[in-house]
Amino acid sequence: MSGPRILMTTEGTYPYVVGGVSTWCKQLVGGLPEASWQILPITAGCRLNAPLFTLPPQAEVVKRIDLWSDEVTPWRPSSRAARDRTSLPAELVRELLGWQGRTDALVDALLWCRRRPERVRAVFRGSTSWKAFLVALRDVLDEQASEAGLAPDVDLHRASQLYQTLYWIARVAAVPTPPTDLLLVTAAGWAALPALVHHALHATPMLLVEHGLYVREAYLGAVRTDDSPSARFVATRLARGLTRASYATADVIAPVSEANADWEQAFGVPSSRICVIRNAIRVMPDPAPLPGTATVISVGRLDALKDIHTLLEVAAEVVRHVPEARFVHYGPVPPGQEAYARSCDALHATLGLGERFRFMGGTTDPVGVLRDADVVIMTSISEGFPMSLLEAMSQARPIVATAVGGVPEAVRGCSFTAPPGHVFELAMGVVSLLRQPALAATLGRRGHERVTERFGEESWLAQYRSLLLELASVAVAS
Amino acid sequence: MGGEQARALVEARLGRPAQDVLEAAIVLEAWGGLRAPSTFALGAAVIEVTPRQPPPERATDAAVLVEHPPSQGHGLGLVCSLLAIALWTIPLSTAFGASIMEQARQVALPMTIGMQGLVLRRSFSGPGGLGRLRRDLLGATLLLVGAVGVVALLTPHGRVLAGTLVFVWVAALVWVERGWGAAYAAALAAGVGALWIGVPPVASLVLTASLVGAGLVAALVSVPATSRPPTSWQRAGPAGLVGAGVGFLLLRAAGPHWDGAAWLGVLALFPAFTGSMWAGRHQARLWRVVPEALVTRSVRRPEGAGLARLAIAVFLGGLARAVLATGVLSLLILGLATMVGAATPGLAPLLLALGGIGVVGFVVWLLEGLGRSVWAVAVVAAACVASELALRYGLTSQLGAAFVVPGIAVLMATYPLAHLLGGIGFSLTRSSI
Numbered sequence: 038m039s040g041p042r043i044l045m046t047t048e049g050t051y052p053y054v055v056g057g058v059s060t061w062c063k064q065l066v067g068g069l070p071e072a073s074w075q076i077l078p079i080t081a082g083c084r085l086n087a088p089l090f091t092l093p094p095q096a097e098v099v100k101r102i103d104l105w106s107d108e109v110t111p112w113r114p115s116s117r118a119a120r121d122r123t124s125l126p127a128e129l130v131r132e133l134l135g136w137q138g139r140t141d142a143l144v145d146a147l148l149w150c151r152r153r154p155e156r157v158r159a160v161f162r163g164s165t166s167w168k169a170f171l172v173a174l175r176d177v178l179d180e181q182a183s184e185a186g187l188a189p190d191v192d193l194h195r196a197s198q199l200y201q202t203l204y205w206i207a208r209v210a211a212v213p214t215p216p217t218d219l220l221l222v223t224a225a226g227w228a229a230l231p232a233l234v235h236h237a238l239h240a241t242p243m244l245l246v247e248h249g250l251y252v253r254e255a256y257l258g259a260v261r262t263d264d265s266p267s268a269r270f271v272a273t274r275l276a277r278g279l280t281r282a283s284y285a286t287a288d289v290i291a292p293v294s295e296a297n298a299d300w301e302q303a304f305g306v307p308s309s310r311i312c313v314i315r316n317a318i319r320v321m322p323d324p325a326p327l328p329g330t331a332t333v334i335s336v337g338r339l340d341a342l343k344d345i346h347t348l349l350e351v352a353a354e355v356v357r358h359v360p361e362a363r364f365v366h367y368g369p370v371p372p373g374q375e376a377y378a379r380s381c382d383a384l385h386a387t388l389g390l391g392e393r394f395r396f397m398g399g400t401t402d403p404v405g406v407l408r409d410a411d412v413v414i415m416t417s418i419s420e421g422f423p424m425s426l427l428e429a430m431s432q433a434r435p436i437v438a439t440a441v442g443g444v445p446e447a448v449r450g451c452s453f454t455a456p457p458g459h460v461f462e463l464a465m466g467v468v469s470l471l472r473q474p475a476l477a478a479t480l481g482r483r484g485h486e487r488v489t490e491r492f493g494e495e496s497w498l499a500q501y502r503s504l505l506l507e508l509a510s511v512a513v514a515s
Numbered sequence: 516m517g518g519e520q521a522r523a524l525v526e527a528r529l530g531r532p533a534q535d536v537l538e539a540a541i542v543l544e545a546w547g548g549l550r551a552p553s554t555f556a557l558g559a560a561v562i563e564v565t566p567r568q569p570p571p572e573r574a575t576d577a578a579v580l581v582e583h584p585p586s587q588g589h590g591l592g593l594v595c596s597l598l599a600i601a602l603w604t605i606p607l608s609t610a611f612g613a614s615i616m617e618q619a620r621q622v623a624l625p626m627t628i629g630m631q632g633l634v635l636r637r638s639f640s641g642p643g644g645l646g647r648l649r650r651d652l653l654g655a656t657l658l659l660v661g662a663v664g665v666v667a668l669l670t671p672h673g674r675v676l677a678g679t680l681v682f683v684w685v686a687a688l689v690w691v692e693r694g695w696g697a698a699y700a701a702a703l704a705a706g707v708g709a710l711w712i713g714v715p716p717v718a719s720l721v722l723t724a725s726l727v728g729a730g731l732v733a734a735l736v737s738v739p740a741t742s743r744p745p746t747s748w749q750r751a752g753p754a755g756l757v758g759a760g761v762g763f764l765l766l767r768a769a770g771p772h773w774d775g776a777a778w779l780g781v782l783a784l785f786p787a788f789t790g791s792m793w794a795g796r797h798q799a800r801l802w803r804v805v806p807e808a809l810v811t812r813s814v815r816r817p818e819g820a821g822l823a824r825l826a827i828a829v830f831l832g833g834l835a836r837a838v839l840a841t842g843v844l845s846l847l848i849l850g851l852a853t854m855v856g857a858a859t860p861g862l863a864p865l866l867l868a869l870g871g872i873g874v875v876g877f878v879v880w881l882l883e884g885l886g887r888s889v890w891a892v893a894v895v896a897a898a899c900v901a902s903e904l905a906l907r908y909g910l911t912s913q914l915g916a917a918f919v920v921p922g923i924a925v926l927m928a929t930y931p932l933a934h935l936l937g938g939i940g941f942s943l944t945r946s947s948i
Contacts, residue, residue, distance in 0.1 A: 107947075108747050136535075161948045162886075167941045174814050184536040184562060194809035197944040204948050256541045260529060269534060277537065296550065303540075303552035372742065418545050441545065456548050 040071035041509030044099070044217040044235070047078045048228035052090035052098070054080075055369070055399055056338060057424035058223060058248050059090065061293075061316060066096045068498040072505065075099045075215055079227050081372060089401070099215050104205050104227070121156055122149050123165045127173035129203045133278030134174075134271070136182040140285040143278070144237050147210035151234045154211035161204040170200055177274075189266035199271050210234050217241060218509040225251040225283035226276060233286050242508040245287035246314075247297050248421035249442065252280040252304075254342055257419050261341035262377075280304070289508060293422035294443025312504060315446065316422040317497030320489045324433035327411050327478055331362045331471050334410035334434075336403050336425040337417065338368045339378045339396075344439075346384055347416040347458055353388040354464035359471045362393070364414075367406050369399035407432045411477060412470045418457040420444050426452075427492055430484035435477040437466035447492070451484035518560030521547070525561055532565045533558070594789060596687045599700035601785045603683075603723075605778035606707050610716035611676055619677035620781075622669045625762030627684040630662050632758025634688055636883075637751035644692055645734060646741030654745075659685060679720045686731045693734035702726040753888035760895030761876045767902045768868035768916030775859040779852055783865050786844030787873035794837035794877045798884070801829050805939050812940075826939035830881070830932070837877045841870040861913070868916035875924040882928060882935075886946030890931045898924045 045051075051062035066074045074096035081104040092098070122128075125146055132143035150157050160166050174196055178188040191199075209230045220232040220243040229245070236243045255276030259269040284290065284306050291314050292298045298311050333355070337343040345366070352364040370378040385394060400406050403425060407413060413429035415438040422443035429436050436452035438444050445454060453466030470477040516524075525533050525542045533539035540558030543549045549557065608616040634655065638648035648655055662685070663678040670677035683703070690699035706723030710716065745751075765787070769780060808822055845866035852858035875898050882891035901923040905915025935942040 106744065106747070107750050158948060162945045164938060164941060167944070171814055178814070184559060186532065186535055186562060186565060187568060190813045190815065192810050193812045193814055193940050194806055196814045197809065197940065200944055201947055252537065253541055253544075256538055257545060260538070260542065266534070273534065273538070299551040303555040440548075457545055 040069075040073055040095075041218040041506065042073045042075060042216070043219045043221050043505060043509065044075045044077060044214060044232070045221045046223065046228040046232055047076065048224045048226055049080060049371070050223065051078065052076065052088040052092060053078055054371070055089055055401060055403075057316075057421075060403075060424045061246075061248065062223065063090050064317075064319075064494065065498075065501060067093050068494065069502055069505070070095045071502075072509075075217060077102070077212075077214065077231055079104060079209065081105055100212060102209055102212055102231075104209070121160050121163070122146075122153075123160060123163055124169055125149065125157075125160050125207060126166050126170035126200060126203050129206060130170055130173045130177060130199070133203075133206070133282075134177045134199075134274040135278075136180055136185045136274075138278055138281070140282045143282055144233055144286070147207070147230065147234050148237055150207045150211040151213070151238070154213075157204070157207045157211050161200070161207065167200065170203075171196065174199070189270050191267040191270070195265075195267045195271060202271075202275070206230060219244065219505060221246065221505070222283065222287070224248070225280040226255075227279065229279060229283040229286070233282055236286055242288045242511050243286055244504070244508055245283055245290045247290065247292045247301070248316075249342070249419055250280075250297055250300050250421070251283075252276045253300065254419050257342055261344075261418070289504065291504065294446050296442050296446065297421060314497065314500050314504070315443065315492060316424055316427060317492045317494045318424065318427040318431050318488060319494045320431045320485070324431070324481075324485055325408050327434070327474065327481065328409055329411065329474060330409070331359060331411055332409055333362060333364045333412045333414055333467055333471075334367070334407055335364070335414045335416070336367045336400070336406065336428075337415065338374070338399075339370045339381055340374050341377050342417060342419050343368070344416045344418050344457060345377075345381045347460055347463070348414065349381065349384050349388055349390065349394060350460045351414065351416065351463045351467065352390055352394045354460055355467045355471070356390070356393050358464075358468045362467070362471055364390075364394040365397055365406075365409070366395070367397045367400040367403065404428045404432065407434055410434050411474075412437060412467050414463070414467060415439065415444070416457070416463060417441055417444075422447055427488055430488035430492075433478075433481035433485040435470050435480035436484065437463055437470065439463070448484065449487075451480045451487055516547070516549075516557060518557070518564045521557045522561045522564050533561055536562050594792075595696045595700040596691050597785060597788050597792070599703040600684060600687060601782050602778075603703040603707060604680075604781045606710045607676065607716070607720075608778060608781070610710055610719070611673060615673040615676060619666075619670050619673040619680055621766055622666050623677045623680040623684070624766055625759045626662050626666050627681050628762035628765075629755045629759030630659070630681070630685045631688050632761075632883075633658070633751050633755035634685070636754035637745045637748070639688070639692055640746060641743070643741040643743055645689070645738040647743055647745045648689065649735045649738060650740040650743075651745040652735065675717055675720055679724050682724055683727050686727045689731050689734050690727075693737070695730065695734060698730065699727070702730060750888070753892050754883055757879050757883050757888075757891050757895050760892070760899055761872065761879065763899055764872045764875060764895070764902055764916065764920060765869060767899075767906070768872045768913065768920075769865060770868075770913060775852075775862055776857050779848075779857050779859075779862065780865070782848060783845075783862070783869055786841045786848065786866060787869040787876075789844055790837040790839070790841030790870070791873040791876045791880075793840045794833040795880060797836050798829065798833040798877075798881055801826060801939070802943065804829065805943055809940050822939050823937045826936040830936055833877065833881075834874070837873055838870075841873050845870060864913035864917065868913040871917040871921040874921045878924055878928045878932070882931060884946070885935045885942050886948070887931055887935065890928070894924050894927045897927055 047062060050056055051059040076096055076098045077100055078098060079102045128142060128146040132138040178191060209227060212231055214231050214235045220235055220241055222229045222232045222243060222245045225245055225247060232243050235241055256273050259272050284304055289310055289312055290301055290306055291312050292301060293316050295313055298313050301311055302308055335348055339345055355362050407429050413434045413436050415423065415426060417439055418441060420442035426436055426438060426447050436448050438448060438452055438454055439457040440454040441457055455462035455466065521543060524547055525539050528542050528546050536558040539561040540554040543554045543557055638644050638651060663681050666681045667674040667678040687699055690696060703723060705726055706719050709719040709722050804825060808825055849862060852862055879891045879895045898920045902915055902920045905919045
């Protein structure tokens with residue numbers, strides 16, 4: 038194949054998990070057949086699952102990294118002269134969790150992992166490394182930074198979990214990456230690790246595409262769960278460290294919305310390195326009319342970020358005003374969100390919604406299911422530029438959504454929006470649309486026009502084609 | 516919006532002060548209707564006016580540090596099944612002949628304990644054991660068929676018997692894990708009953724294997740497959756080797772010239788097995804009490820001797836249980852044998868020897884469980900060599916097994932065990948790495 042080779046790193050998405058980012062990856066990989074796509078997915082806890090997306094001929098999974106699996110790095114003879122880097126865990130905790138962590142020092146540590154993959158496990162199993170790690174962690178906790186409050190106390194149990202997490206960061210950094218012309222990172226988190234190392238080794242251009250903002254979602258996730266202060270501290274600092282390293286290294290950052298771009302700039306990324314490319318969708322010319330069955334549909338995984346609790350409360354409020362209203366939610370329970378899913382079930386029971394709100398589980402046809410909707414609702418507390426809303430607009434369905442991330446940019450003029458968590462306002466939006474079918478049809482039609490004019494797949498692909506080829510040509514030329 | 520107002524909004528939403536400027540900015544954006552970069556500036560103002568005091572840490576649930584503490588099955592069912600296995604072999608020995616039974620046992624015992632070690636580590640080392648085994652059904656089936664085939668090949672004069680022994684003994688693990696230990700014992704009793712009413716020995720074996728196989732299938736289909744994949748072969752392999760080594764040591768301990776009744780030779784295994792299992796169950800507490808203790812200790816204070824004392828206490832408790840159970844049950848068997856007139860001069864040394872190997876098993880399984888597989892394999896290998904050398908240099912197999920083999924094993928295991936128990940917090944952390 039004569040086109041550029043593009044290494045796409047994903048995290049918990051394409052091609053193993055269905056969702057907005059996966060749909061985006063599928064569109065891009067399928068839409069640019071002139072490139073040779075090398076997919077490097079990072080997943081957690083689904084080692085034996087088969088891919089949910091069929092890869093086109095121009096794409097292949099080069100290696101799958103399954104976090105927390107117990108696979109051991111294959112043994113290789115190593116030079117005795119080369120000394121082990123027993124400071125590795127300490128360096129990782131300092132540079133990733135420290136408020137003033139240094140990206141160059143972090144990348145140097147990660148580079149060592151790539152150069153000595155067979156020693157990573159031995160280093161982490163050494164008691165010297167553990168002791169140095171504890172000292173470094175204490176330093177991080179005692180760090181004085183005006184923008185950070187005082188760190189909570191961290192117990193040894195949490196420290197141990199963090200140590201195991203850092204081991205996996207080192208493992209991911211150690212995974213070899215194939216020769217490529219461009220690194221395309223789909224999240225500023227774990228997915229960036231192999232790219233950071235590859236970039237440092239070969240100076241290959243790196244493009245970071247941000248859908249939901251990784252660091253924002255990590256903070257919101259921590260806020261919405263009942264974790265202890267130390268758990269929050271570790272989770273958020275880790276996400277911040279990964280994001281800072283990704284932002285510092287990426288040659289170009291392509292957020293999917295202006296709202297994301299604002300965040301990246303606030304994080305210190307110069308606007309010259311930011312190129313907003315909003316998501317897009319293939320639009321059908323003649324969408325079906327609204328069914329008139331008072332059905333409200335939502336699509337999204339059962340996750341605290343999607344704020345399903347608010348969705349349930351909105352449903353309860355709506356059925357008080359429109360008793361015939363029926364809510365249907367499509368979305369899987371992702372690994373790690375089982376407790377949240379149970380809390381949703383409990384709230385569903387408490388609110389007495391019964392058959393008026395049904396959880397349907399995941400769907401492989403997120404567009405098709407929307408045809409049954411009179412209203413599409415989304416209650417997320419964080420979004421990039423949600424594909425599910427574009428899908429609703431492509432089907433001419435009116436939308437009620439929270440005004441987060443790129444949502445206002447996407448649905449301007451064809452929806453009701455409200456601040457996240459505002460149950461009454463969201464509910465009144467739904468009630469208005471259910472009671473006024475003409476208004477609902479008008480908003481749906483406007484949405485269809487808007488998505489056709491602004492978020493069509495062709496122009497989206499053209500933007501990416503231009504950006505990717507330009508970046509890849511830099512690598513080829515050098 | 517000013518800093519104080521923003522702080523009030525953030526604290527109202529969070530129910531506590533913001534952790535840092537980012538958290539404040541994110542809350543102001545998500546629930547305050549503001550957008551970056553103004554949220555960042557306001558977030559900084561929030562932190563500026565927030566009193567600087569560390570958040571109070573509340574105790575968290577001591578989620579397991581290591582997700583796969585060794586599973587030890589269900590106590591009573593386990594004892595039932597062990598006793599049933601020991602007693603089942605008595606009529607088989609009569610039906611097939613002591614010599615054929617002995618040949619079959621020589622090959623089947625190490626293979627069985629090896630296979631059990633492998634399955635324990637691969638599927639049962641953690642929650643949802645049967646579900647993991649179900650997910651791994653093809654691999655496990657091929658492994659079991661392979662083991663049965665190898666044993667049958669290695670036993671020219673008792674192929675069916677040896678193969679069935681392996682199948683039935685390994686399957687016990689699944690029945691017990693399902694909580695059906697007593698039913699398993701009943702299935703073996705049915706096989707014995709068939710022999711008593713005159714069913715030919717091979718047909719009785721087929722009947723027993725069919726019953727056990729049906730239970731095996733029922734146990735597996737009655738649980739859903741979990742999403743959690745089984746432990747990799749690379750990690751489970753050493754557990755299999757350790758098991759096979761312990762099986763070999765048990766055979767060597769019994770020696771080539773058992774002078775008593777065959778049923779007594781088989782029953783003599785019961786105390787050591789039971790003691791070892793009880794000790795192992797106790798030892799699994801390490802994976803619960805140590806994380807509970809770790810939750811109460813700050814990284815700002817060193818690990819201290821308290822944790823090590825706790826770990827050593829659990830270890831000694833396990834050892835005491837192994838010795839106590841083996842001793843008491845051995846005395847019971849001695850008494851029983853004397854009562855029925857089956858006691859021979861070799862019985863007491865045999866029980867002592869098997870008890871010694873039980874201690875070796877306890878030590879090596881602990882090493883393996885704490886992630887020191889290489890040490891565990893090395894210790895069991897050295898014990899096997901010591902057992903051979905003891906025989907070659909004129910010691911009886913029982914004396915060797917009772918004193919030399921445990922001595923070597925304990926000597927070799929002392930350093931790594933002291934190291935592991937002395938830094939138990941890190942030992943548990945490392946065992947998942």
